[in-house]
Amino acid sequence: MVEDSAGTKDTASKFLEVPIAQSPSGSNDTICGSGWLSLSASGSGGELRWYDAPNNGALVDSGSTLTTPTLSNTTSYYVEEVENTPVQSVGPVDNNLFSGRYFDSNDNWGCLFDVSKPMILKSVKVFSDMNAQRTIELRQNGNVLQSKTLTIPNGQSRITLDFQISPGDQYLLKVTGSTVNLYRNDGGANYPYDISGFVSITGNNTTSGNADDYYYYFYDWNVKEVPCRSDRQEVKAVVTDEPSLSFTVSDASCQGGSTGAVDLSVANVSGTVDYQWSNGANTQDLSNLQAGNYSVTVQSGSSCTAIDSVNVASSGQAPNISPNVQDVSCEGSEDGAIDLTVTNTSGTSDYQWSTGDTTQDVNNLGPGIYSVTVDPGSACSATETTTVGQGGNRPDITPDVNDVSCNGDEDGSINLSVTDTVNPVIYQWAHGKTGNSITSLSPGIYAVTVQNGNLSRPGMGTGFWRHTRI
Known part of the structure; x- marks a missing residue:
């Protein structure tokens, strides 16, 4: 304010232009769960200083990076750029300018x-x-x-x-x-x-x-202009919660059955959520599961990942079916049988054969494939398929007959040629003789039974031949 000789007052203002450094640019860092983070900033060549408040506050560190202590919550830091000024000297260099004391x-x-x-x-x-x-x-x-x-x-x-x-x-x-x-x-x-x-x-x-x-x-003063400071730039150390996983499990109704399910609930996620299950599925929930352990990796849009696992149990066991098969003894026969041994059941079980039979065991079977479903009355059932084999072919018998040369003589003979046989071959003639050739025969009818191998072994057969004249 200025007052002249006449008492008139006036006001004049003078403005000083003080340059302010450009604010640095900063990069946030994110971590899932508690831990330390690394924040970074870049400026125009001055010194970067990190503070814990947007104004005043405590100096935390200096430089282009700041490593935080372990944090459990999102925390803001503030970085400024200081354009340092040179140190200058003013005043007498020392006390030699004149005498003194x-x-x-x-x-x-x-x-x-x-x-x-x-x-x-x-x-x-x-x-x-x-x-x-x-x-x-x-x-x-x-x-x-x-x-x-x-x-x-x-x-x-x-x-x-x-x-x-x-x-x-x-x-x-x-x-x-x-x-x-x-x-x-x-x-x-x-x-x-x-x-x-x-x-x-x-x-x-x-x-x-x-x-x-x-x-x-006081000699040789070292002085410098107050450094030019930029506005402070906020840089965040972002701490996000890890995804929280919980499971609702429906057990498989039967061991080996695919009726189990897992309903997965997820909290503390944002953006697109990705799911990766150990069985290859990428859906949030699972169904049609057999009993077993299943693990899942969940990644939220914040790049936070959580891994957990869940066990699907079974509420029961399927019957264990062990078939004991008796093959058909010979071509054309129907003497095959299947004897079932069934465990892991209690009470009465129902049987349903592909033949229509409802008994545990089946008999009088020809060669072929047979299946049975055993239902013990619980949610668990089991199906077993087995094959009844065919025994050997019947022997093919061809007789070579030499008739009696004259009435009253006994010089007839029969020699058998037999194919489709498996040793040992047993010949049994009706009149008691054995072997494939018989001699010293009188006129008459002769019958022979040819046993192809040991009938107690599967795959063998019996042939029968009768000759009406000799």
Whole structure:
């Protein structure tokens, strides 16, 4: 506000353009269940700093990546880019500019300076004649703005201050306390010491006119502009719940039967959900299952995966059928039989044969394929198929007859040729003789039975031949 000689007041505003760094870009990371995550960000070449809040907050880490601690909930972090500025020097390099002494008379005096841009006073050089603790203060208009207490060793040293200072005039940097004992030049100072448009050390705060060129304590200031900071960018460490699986099982009604089912319920999923069962199915639920163990992998749209398994039991066992088969003894015969032994049943079972029979065992069978279904009265039944084999062919008998040469003689004979036989072949003549040839026969009728192998063995047969004249 400006007031002229006539008392008129007016207001003028001046705006400073302060460049702000472009916000970095960040990449979220996602994990299923609790664990650590790796977040990343990229900027335009400045330093990336990670915080736990969008404003102020604690500095968590710096750099292009942030590895979080173990998290069980989604957590936001905030990254900013800081365009670092160079460190510059201002003020006398050392205390050789004029004579002086280690000052210990009082703690009133120090260096005055002006600041044109936001500044960080990083450090200064001092010269001490004793190892002692001092308090360095930054003041303006008598007010203490910042202070730092530290031990300054004997001799030359550089002390770190890191005072962040806003633009302003008549700042005072001084030592406060009973112990000063730092070197002061008693002249020779050529004020101002400055960096154009940034900072200027303008003099000291002494009131004595002959001390205007004194220089107090603080040499070779290291200063830098306050870094330009971007707005903070939120980057999320996303923790999603693993899919939760639960099963409703319908057991198979019979061992070996395909009547079981699994109804799968899924929670904590989003987007498209994929199912992969151990039996190759990719549906949510299963049906027509035999008893057994089934595992499933469920992946939700968030890429979270859960694996679980379920057992389908059976409520009963099917009958166990063991057939004992007697083959047909000979071609054309129907003396085959099947004797069933049935276990895993209780009570009365029903039998249904392909022949129409309803008994457990069947007899008088010709060669062929026979099936039976055994129903024990429970939900379980079983079917068995078996084959009744055919015995051997009947022998083919061809007689060679030599008639009696003259009435009253006994010189007739019969010689048999037999095919379709399996040894041993047994010949049994009606009049008691054996063998395939008989001699010394009188006229008459002769009958023979040819047994093809041992009739107690399956696959054998009997042939019969009768001759009416000799």
